[in-house]
Amino acid sequence: MQMSNIARHIAIIMDGNGRWANERGLKRVKGHERGAEAVRTITTYASNHPEIDVLTLYAFSTENWKRPKMEVDFLMRLLNNYLKNEMETYIRHQIRFETIGDISRFSSALQDRIAKTKEATKRFSKLTQVLALNYGSQDEIARAARTMCDRGESITVESLEKRIESSKFGPVDILIRTGGEQRLSNFLLWQSAYAELFFTPTLWPDFNPDELERIIEEFKKRQRRFGGI
Numbered sequence: 001m002q003m004s005n006i007a008r009h010i011a012i013i014m015d016g017n018g019r020w021a022n023e024r025g026l027k028r029v030k031g032h033e034r035g036a037e038a039v040r041t042i043t044t045y046a047s048n049h050p051e052i053d054v055l056t057l058y059a060f061s062t063e064n065w066k067r068p069k070m071e072v073d074f075l076m077r078l079l080n081n082y083l084k085n086e087m088e089t090y091i092r093h094q095i096r097f098e099t100i101g102d103i104s105r106f107s108s109a110l111q112d113r114i115a116k117t118k119e120a121t122k123r124f125s126k127l128t129q130v131l132a133l134n135y136g137s138q139d140e141i142a143r144a145a146r147t148m149c150d151r152g153e154s155i156t157v158e159s160l161e162k163r164i165e166s167s168k169f170g171p172v173d174i175l176i177r178t179g180g181e182q183r184l185s186n187f188l189l190w191q192s193a194y195a196e197l198f199f200t201p202t203l204w205p206d207f208n209p210d211e212l213e214r215i216i217e218e219f220k221k222r223q224r225r226f227g228g229i
Contacts, residue, residue: 004220005196005219005220005222006051006173007049007052007174007220008051008052008173009054009056009169009170009172009191010052010054010055010172010174010176011055011057011058011172011174011176011187011191011192011195012042012056012175012176012177012178013058013176013177013185014035014059014178015178015179015180015204016031016178016179016204016205016206017035017203017204018032019203020034020035020203020205020206021034028071029078032074032078035204037205038205038206038207038208039057039082040086040089041208041209042055042207042212043055043093043095043127043129045209045212046212047095047126051216053128053170054127054169055127055128056130056131056166056188057130057132058132058135058187059079059131059132060101060132060133060134060135061134061185061186061187062101062139062186063136063186076110079110079131079133080109080110083097083114083117084113087120090117090120090129091120091124093126094124094126094127095121095126095127095128096122096123096124096127096128096129097117097118097129098118098128099118099130100130100131100132100133100135100140100165100166100169101132101140101165102134102135102139102143103133103134106133106134130166130169135187136186137189137190138186140165140190141160144160144164144165145160145163147163148163161190164190164191166188166190166191169191170191171193171194171195172188172191172195173195173196173219174196174216174219175187175188175192175195176215177199177200178200178203178204178207179200179201179203180199180203181199196222196224198218
């Protein structure tokens with residue numbers, strides 16, 4: 001009898017904040033604010049879920065710098081405020097905060113906020129929330145390969161995986177994209193090699209625990225072969 005799939009690592013491309021705001025005649029930043037509330041709701045739910053160990057959220061990609069400067073600046077402030085305000089949530093629900101991506105382009109104040117949040121939550125183990133910040137999977141893989149070449153290391157699937165930053169959080173079991181688009185957008189390409197993919201038309205600010213649970217239940221019904229029969 002086939003064992004039920006376990007949703008240990010869930011990754012989400014949080015798409016649709018801008019469209020959510022536009023549909024309501026609001027400025028795009030209002031969509032991002034509501035999106036941050038959805039992050040809190042989904043993260044809290046995941047922290048109390050019996051299966052989920054890791055929740056990776058695509059918060060800011062390497063391509064997002066192409067957006068208008070006003071919007072990028074707002075997103076940086078929103079991230080800083082989110083981390084400041086969510087400390088109580090992290091502590092109450094025993095959530096460890098981590099990041100993937102190159103945060104060196106962020107302001108020193110934001111880098112300091114990220115570092116302090118990681119330090120304050122490093123001993124928590126109920127859930128690991130990973131924010132992908134200034135992240136692009138192709139860049140991540142290329143950086144790992146360059147490091148190995150510089151050190152004269154032999155490149156194999158196994159050795160490269162050890163150098164890829166996101167590998168420490170394990171393979172992705174479920175990858176969800178909200179907002180109706182059906183593409184991966186350079187997100188966790190390596191770790192999602194055998195992930196089960198789910199695309200929902202729900203815009204991210206409206207995504208809720210009920211829909212997440214429905215996806216998990218559908219995931220349990222799928223047959224995962226990992227290249228086998």
